[in-house]
Amino acid sequence: MSQPVLHAALPSFANVQEAAARIKPYAVVTPVLRSQVLNVLSGAELSFKCENLQRGGAFKFRGACNAVWSLDDEQAARGVVTHSSGNHGNALALAAATRGIPAHVIVPDGAVRTKVEAIERAGAILHRCANNQAAREAKAEEVRAATGAELVHPYADARVMAGQGTAVLELLQQVGGLDAVITPVGGGGLNAGTAIAAHGVSPQIAVHGAEPTGADDTARSLAAGQRVGPFVPDTICDGLRTLVGEANFEALRMHRVEVTTVTDEEVIAAMRLLWNELKIVVETSSATVLAAVLKRPERFKGQQVGLILTGGNVDIDALPW
Amino acid sequence: MSQPVLHAALPSFANVQEAAARIKPYAVVTPVLRSQVLNVLSGAELSFKCENLQRGGAFKFRGACNAVWSLDDEQAARGVVTHSSGNHGNALALAAATRGIPAHVIVPDGAVRTKVEAIERAGAILHRCANNQAAREAKAEEVRAATGAELVHPYADARVMAGQGTAVLELLQQVGGLDAVITPVGGGGLNAGTAIAAHGVSPQIAVHGAEPTGADDTARSLAAGQRVGPFVPDTICDGLRTLVGEANFEALRMHRVEVTTVTDEEVIAAMRLLWNELKIVVETSSATVLAAVLKRPERFKGQQVGLILTGGNVDIDALPW
Known part of the structure; x- marks a missing residue:
């Protein structure tokens, strides 16, 4: 990978x-x-x-969409991943759907239910983890390593x-x-x-x-x-x-x-x-x-x-x- | 008149x-x-x-604005009047302001305070009356007869x-x-x-x-x-x-x-x-x-x-x- x-x-x-x-x-x-x-x-x-x-x-859709459509076809096929369960996570799920590629979104315990539902409705694959930054980043890295998905950070x-x-x-x-x-x-x-x-x-x-x-x-x-x-x-x-x-x-x-x-x-x-x-x-x-x-x-x-x-x-x- | x-x-x-x-x-x-x-x-x-x-x-602004700008200059100078204290009253006040002419709005007792404030802020002249249709129409006719203002009905x-x-x-x-x-x-x-x-x-x-x-x-x-x-x-x-x-x-x-x-x-x-x-x-x-x-x-x-x-x-x- x-x-x-x-x-x-x-x-x-x-x-x-x-x-x-x-x-x-x-x-x-x-x-x-x-x-x-x-x-x-x-x-x-x-x-x-x-x-x-x-x-x-x-x-957030603007950034996520640009990231998704910047990928070459080979990378795109492996999907994208992020550890934001808020607007960026939702945006990445929606953007991935425009290209028909998988979006993995890390959802920490205690995330707002309505936001998580929206992300799921947008077609993302959810991955649960503990509610702290280290756990989220670790989970994102785990998913990335396992799937080859491209990490799309919410702002960096x-x-x-x-x-x-x-x-x-x-x-x-x-x-x-x-x-x-x-x-x-x-x-x-x-x-x-x-x-x-x-x-x-x-x-x-x-x-x-x-x-x-x-x-x-x-x-x-x-x-x-x-x-x-x-x-x-x-x-x-x-x-x-x-x-x-x-x-x-x-x-x-x-x-x-x-x-x-x-x-x-x-x-x-x-x-x-x-x-x-x-x-x-x-x-x-x-x-x-x-x-x-x-x-x-x-x-x-x-x-x-x-x-x-x-x-x-x-x-x-x-x-x- | x-x-x-x-x-x-x-x-x-x-x-x-x-x-x-x-x-x-x-x-x-x-x-x-x-x-x-x-x-x-x-x-x-x-x-x-x-x-x-x-x-x-x-x-409502679309209709009120068309009515206001349909008037000839002489009639326009005498202003407009309506007996709606809701969105149409506010729209007529705003429309009259675009032409710099007076707008008279009949406000029945008990009208929603925020709506009345908005109408006043738009520059209309308020006229109070009792809270029933007959009183509103009578007051509008009274204002019309006194000022020569053109009645702009909310829908008819x-x-x-x-x-x-x-x-x-x-x-x-x-x-x-x-x-x-x-x-x-x-x-x-x-x-x-x-x-x-x-x-x-x-x-x-x-x-x-x-x-x-x-x-x-x-x-x-x-x-x-x-x-x-x-x-x-x-x-x-x-x-x-x-x-x-x-x-x-x-x-x-x-x-x-x-x-x-x-x-x-x-x-x-x-x-x-x-x-x-x-x-x-x-x-x-x-x-x-x-x-x-x-x-x-x-x-x-x-x-x-x-x-x-x-x-x-x-x-x-x-x-x-």
Whole structure:
């Protein structure tokens, strides 16, 4: 069987452009929404890129789909594997289905039932393991070694970052131009891909990140000039509890990304605004971007700001208000 | 002062096309969403026209905007008036603002606070009255006589119907073609406008309506061959508690509209599906169309079906589940 291949280096702008062409037959061109009420409230001109309306309900499909369709036929036949049981796991299952290849998804004990069901419905082969990072990685490696499936990491993978960067590329085509763009920051795949894509189009675009105060390792790492160590996350933003990846962090530094931290209360208030004013279902992680813009009116005043709304996979029976 | 002018006759297909051109600078081209899960569940190919993402959060803006921009300058200067404190009142206020003319909205005691606030925020002049149909109509007539404002009825108005018919016109342009289209039925403005517009494009398109069992006067009227009298509505679909208009009913008969009735339980189940699968906020009235399609799989099997999702103005603190 093959050895694990690392894809942690950063993609180029050309890689993002290639990804856009590669995923075009499968990904949704998601709409851009605007709200006069939110413009007045923020003092800026906001364009919301609705990746909650992407296939699988999250931007993750873009990265997973690019990874799946980057494989040569021989590798593709052996399938793909990941240890994310959230939106990325679901996205990889959906992407693998577009190519008719097996997707193996590691599901830790205690994973959210509805998410696991969605992954199963998408056709993935589930592998159970204990609920910790080491067990998940070990299980993924075990499956990889046994099947030859290609590991597709949720954020430390250049193919995934390139695919995720296509969201802002599409947004820029839809709106014509932006002064700034902001994405949530967890592992940093979307933010790094966004920075590379946006600056490929125009180096003048300011790239921002939004991070919950209860998982603010990226903000602290940027302040310290180096990656801080593991931490215990304490935030309702379940998609952002991850330590920023190594290459991802380097990309954020290189591209001078500004990260704004927001409290869970600010996230919930922003989430309510998005539901009420845009009439869309977005998850907590997505709301960080609006919370950050509203928190720093002086920073965004009068600007054309693109906000990537990352996903809409919410338990509507357990809303945080 | 001028005498009241009735606009209860039906619009022509040409009127719908004129309306589309007239509202183009102001209305949102709303996106069309699809879901593999809902296709499998229904056995049909569903295209959801997201009028919940329209300005003001409802399709009502199309009709109100067409009415406002149909006025000559002299009449426009005197403003517009309506006795709907719901989505139509809000839409008329927003539409009047696009032309910089006064909008008078009659607000009955006990109207939903958030809706009244939205209408006020849109710049309308509010007029309070007692909470019954006679008081609302009397107050509207009083305001009309005093100000010369043009009455824009929520559904018994050809300009309103023509504007509302533009939604399906746009949908047909977006998807290329449909076997059937379905809208909720309350006063019948949207459904009549939809029938006129759809059959103007292709007489082969089957036009359907969805009505709550607790406000099924249109279904009963079609069955009886004549309009049944007033009734006491009993449904959570607050936008559909109206008796179908006279001209509206004639339009539905002429266009051989099939109306399917759905229970509140079926509406709530469909609403949950729309939130979970499409990731959008829709109100109860909108969910009737999916409920109707799911209720009659044999009727829609294998068809390309367009579903007009009418609005997203929901109190997210009081969801019906």
